[in-house]
Amino acid sequence: MSAATLRPARSGRFAAVLDAGTFKTVCLIAALDQEGRAARIVGVGIAPSHGIVAGSVRDLAAAEAAIRTAIAQAENMSGVRLEGIDLLLNGGNPASRTFAAAAPISDGVVTRQAIDRVAAAGRAHATAYGRQLLQLETLGYRLDGGPIVPDALGLPASRLAAHVHAITADAPAVANLTRTVERCYLRPRRLIPGPIASALAVTSEDERRHGVITVDIGAGVTGISVFRNASPVFMSTVPMGGGDVTLDVVHSLLTPLEEAERIKTLYGTVLNAQSDQHDVFTYAQSGGGEGLEQRSTKADLARIIQSRMAHLLHLVRDHLAGAGLLEGNAARIVLCGGGSEIPGLQSLAEGVFRRPVREGRPEPVSGLPPLYASAAFAGVVGVLRAVADSAAVDLPDAHGASAPKGYIGRVGQWLRDGF
Incomplete structure (x- = not known):
């Protein structure tokens, strides 16, 4: 996260994340080191959740009050005034599917335009039935029904199929969460689903x-x-x-x-x-x-x-x-x-x-109170790790010339570009 998303009353670069759960709402603010990684927790806020059922916002006013309380505590502790924040998505039935998206090749050679058409078909399929796309990752390509290859650009074929892994959530649940955060005069920046965040924190x-x-x-x-x-x-x-x-x-x-x-x-x-x-x-x-x-x-x-x-x-x-x-x-x-x-x-x-x-318990982060190192706070710590580490990875250019290093890198790309 860039320092432009915050109005710091203290110098430095910071990352801020929010977990609005069913029972508790948590905000963490971390100071980043020169490589963009979370060096120390400088602000912590926690409040009982209201207006949230099964991870989804049902009462905007009640949820807003809990979010405001948690954020105010973290801001007062850190001396940082937030303008934007990254979010943990608990509700909206986040889920993933792996499927194939295909398109014909008119000139007999796979071009960048053909790959873009297949990607567009994959996005359209993933977002059907009121789902919002959170991540679309291409696992490989199949040419004319042949074996899967990692890159199809420039290869001869009459039909191209991309095998993709899509993570989606119910669009209304995403909209309710982001609208509630906006009512707190904060800009929702990026989303990461709870199951992914927890895995990054405890494995x-x-x-x-x-x-x-x-x-x-x-x-x-x-x-x-x-x-x-x-x-x-x-x-x-x-x-x-x-x-x-x-x-x-x-x-x-x-x-x-x-x-x-x-x-x-x-x-x-x-x-x-x-x-x-x-x-x-x-x-x-x-x-x-x-x-x-x-x-x-x-x-x-x-x-x-x-x-x-x-x-x-x-x-x-x-x-x-x-x-x-x-x-x-x-x-x-x-x-x-x-x-x-x-x-x-x-x-x-x-x-x-x-x-x-x-x-599973989150790995210790400097400045994090012992209470927050328990299994109950795995999700929000996982979001902080993904958001902060995303600043230190190599991101691909518009044509995918370079690849992110590891899944944290791909999360970084997704967080930067997907929301």
């Missing part, structure tokens, strides 16, 4: 190169991303998360929402220990029993939480299996997001997916 380059599946369990949405050969090959979301666990506790124990969240945090687990049958806790009952203490056991609570989390993990498995990404693929599962911090979830996930599972 290593080596894992993304050899194959890794990231499952980000947020409050209202669970994001899924699959990387192979350092590039994303699949992305999807499940409209369920840790907030649904809290609601299950509300309905099962007949307790207020705030009390259910406290119970889940203090006593929640998916493990079944023999001693939990006798481990009793007290809680306040809602409704007619307001103010009266009720009693339950950790074993009863574990059954409530385990039922919901097992259902969620099976839905994630169904998404992956439906895309053919589990057969013959031994990729590790990495869990992140606030919902992943329930004790015993790693073991439960290993039983569902039948493969190694680990908990």
Whole structure:
């Protein structure tokens, strides 16, 4: 990000990112070093979210108030006044597809114009049915039904097909988020989908190169991303998360929402220990029993939480299996997001997916408070990494003469050009 997007009250170059989630809204401002990388977090703001359901803005005024609060905290802490900001996209059902876009070649040789026509056909196909294109990456070309080649320019052919990977989201959800940010007198600069951002934050380059599946369990949405050969090959979301666990506790124990969240945090687990049958806790009952203490056991609570989390993990498995990404693929599962911090979830996930599972946490960033180094903040830290690192990569010219280095480089190109 260039310094032109900020009005600094202090000297230097900065990057700013915003995560407007279902339960919390977070703003981070980072000072960049001479190479454009995030050197130190200088501003942090967090506020309870309002008007956002399953990651999508439903009440512009309420969401605006939460965003203003988080941004004001980060600005006051950093001494930087923002004009533009990069956004984490949680809602709008961000998803990816791989497909072929084809066009005839009239003069028998693949020209730049022919490649542009195929790219235009791919964009038109990806944006059908009210979807907004976030990224379109060409994986290779097929000439007259032959094998896939990385570059087709200048080769003889009568028909050209491009195999592309497109990431899209519901256009109304994108418009609502950007409009809400604009109401805060900020210019929305670039978007990165939550599942991609989380993967960049909690997985290593080596894992993304050899194959890794990231499952980000947020409050209202669970994001899924699959990387192979350092590039994303699949992305999807499940409209369920840790907030649904809290609601299950509300309905099962007949307790207020705030009390259910406290119970889940203090006593929640998916493990079944023999001693939990006798481990009793007290809680306040809602409704007619307001103010009266009720009693339950950790074993009863574990059954409530385990039922919901097992259902969620099976839905994630169904998404992956439906895309053919589990057969013959031994990729590790990495869990992140606030919902992943329930004790015993790693073991439960290993039983569902039948493969190694680990908990993912963002790599430490100088100046970031310890609270923000937890799995719950993987997405916003991932956006910061992608945005800041994009300033240091070689970007291709208009004709693709040079290629970005690695997926972070391609994210940089996408962030610069795509929004």
